[in-house]
Amino acid sequence: MNIREHYSLRALNTFGLEVKARYFCTLATLGGLRTVWQWQQQYPDLPILFLGGGSNMLFVEDFPGLVVHIKLMERTIIGSDAEYTYVKAGAGENWHDFVRWTIDKGLAGLENLSLIPGTVGAAPMQNIGAYGVELKDHAYEIFAVDWKTAEMRHFSVAECGFGYRNSRFKSLEPNRWLIASVTFQLPNKPTWHLDYAGVKEQLTGEVTARSISDAIIHIRQSKLPDPAQLGNAGSFFKNPMISDEHYQTLKEQYPHLSGWVLEEGVKVSAGWLIDQCGWKGKRFGDAGTYERHALVLVNHGQASGAQIWQLALDIIDSVEQRFGITLEPEPNVVGKPMLSQRMPNVVLTQP
Numbered sequence: 001m002n003i004r005e006h007y008s009l010r011a012l013n014t015f016g017l018e019v020k021a022r023y024f025c026t027l028a029t030l031g032g033l034r035t036v037w038q039w040q041q042q043y044p045d046l047p048i049l050f051l052g053g054g055s056n057m058l059f060v061e062d063f064p065g066l067v068v069h070i071k072l073m074e075r076t077i078i079g080s081d082a083e084y085t086y087v088k089a090g091a092g093e094n095w096h097d098f099v100r101w102t103i104d105k106g107l108a109g110l111e112n113l114s115l116i117p118g119t120v121g122a123a124p125m126q127n128i129g130a131y132g133v134e135l136k137d138h139a140y141e142i143f144a145v146d147w148k149t150a151e152m153r154h155f156s157v158a159e160c161g162f163g164y165r166n167s168r169f170k171s172l173e174p175n176r177w178l179i180a181s182v183t184f185q186l187p188n189k190p191t192w193h194l195d196y197a198g199v200k201e202q203l204t205g206e207v208t209a210r211s212i213s214d215a216i217i218h219i220r221q222s223k224l225p226d227p228a229q230l231g232n233a234g235s236f237f238k239n240p241m242i243s244d245e246h247y248q249t250l251k252e253q254y255p256h257l258s259g260w261v262l263e264e265g266v267k268v269s270a271g272w273l274i275d276q277c278g279w280k281g282k283r284f285g286d287a288g289t290y291e292r293h294a295l296v297l298v299n300h301g302q303a304s305g306a307q308i309w310q311l312a313l314d315i316i317d318s319v320e321q322r323f324g325i326t327l328e329p330e331p332n333v334v335g336k337p338m339l340s341q342r343m344p345n346v347v348l349t350q351p
């Protein structure tokens with residue numbers, strides 16, 4: 001396995017940012033990890049970053065350590081019991097291709113998660129979700145390598161700490177686990193999830209996993225910018241959770257504010273809050289917000305990661321001032337401490 005130097009990550013981040021990895025390698029087999037450990041012994045102070053499709057990353061600057069591009073490939077139908085069929089996928093598999101492959105095999109469950117960019121291995125990191133379904137609803141077990149001990153460990157779903165755009169891998173133990181594969185349990189008798197944002201309206205004919213997947217592909221293509229045309233990382237902020245009291249106070253002032261009452265509080269739409277602050281379609285140089293969706297930050301061509309991050313901080317400030325709510329970024333931000341002082345979930349690349 002070759003370790004390359006000063007490697008461009010432009011094609012490996014969906015913002016299309018021209019950033020470089022000081023060191024870079026592609027991991028196609030677990031045996032290749034030996035080379036990564038040797039590298040780490042040589043450069044113990046430099047960071048390592050596992051990278052899938054780069055669709056949930058914002059590089060504020062070049063990465064000073066080793067980027068390991070995960071290309072562990074596998075798709076296997078393991079077996080089935082009365083209720084489920086079990087399917088295993090390697091971390092490097094393209095998520096959407098894998099979803100369509102399960103549909104081609106006559107399996108259902110993942111159709112609502114069609115067209116989410118990225119890889120299978122990154123999907124558990126933030127428990128990807130869309131159109132009323134999350135990865136945790138169909139995940140069965142995860143195999144991951146412990147970076148501290150070099151041991152492979154198996155996690156049941158209950159051990160993964162899955163939450164809204166969150167998992168133990170993302171927040172409890174960041175940078176500790178290399179996810180090698182994910183096994184799914186797909187129901188032999190599927191339950192369709194159609195009550196979400198226009199899915200029913202888009203369906204024609206018989207309801208099948210394929211027709212739902214096709215409908216969702218159509219809806220997503222009409223709502224979200226294609227990263228190949230306009231750099232972006234999907235929703236840039238999580239929908240914030242606020243207390244019931246806070247929600248009631250805001251609701252008196254802003255009757256159009258909608259919220260979803262959950263056990264932990266009330267979840268409100270980050271897109272609505274940002275829109276109210278007048279950010280939709282704004283552009284500052286090549287950094288901006290998408291004209292159809294204020295929640296999506298975009299790179300119109302030559303924006304730098306620092307410019308996009310500055311825009312994100314400005315949006316956070318304005319929402320905080322107007323609504324008293326602090327937005328949290330969804331993508332993983334890699335970069336300068338001075339730009340990230342306020343953000344607890346930002347990976348710093350320099351001491």
Ligand SMILES: Cc1cc2nc3c(=O)[nH]c(=O)nc-3n(C[C@H](O)[C@H](O)[C@H](O)COP(=O)(O)OP(=O)(O)OC[C@H]3O[C@@H](n4cnc5c(N)ncnc54)[C@H](O)[C@@H]3O)c2cc1C
Binds near residue numbers: 224
């Ligand atoms: C247009 C667009 C639409 C999107 N829509 C959605 C959506 O509807 N729902 C949703 O949840 N997300 C959405 N996203 C975000 C993104 O697609 C997901 O988070 C996806 O799972 C990221 O996969 P990736 O391979 O690109 O991960 P990367 O961006 O490469 O990595 C993300 C994180 O995972 C870590 N990582 C990657 N692979 C591994 C591994 N094998 N082991 C350990 N750590 C790893 C990285 O270090 C990083 O911290 C969207 C993004 C875009 C651009």
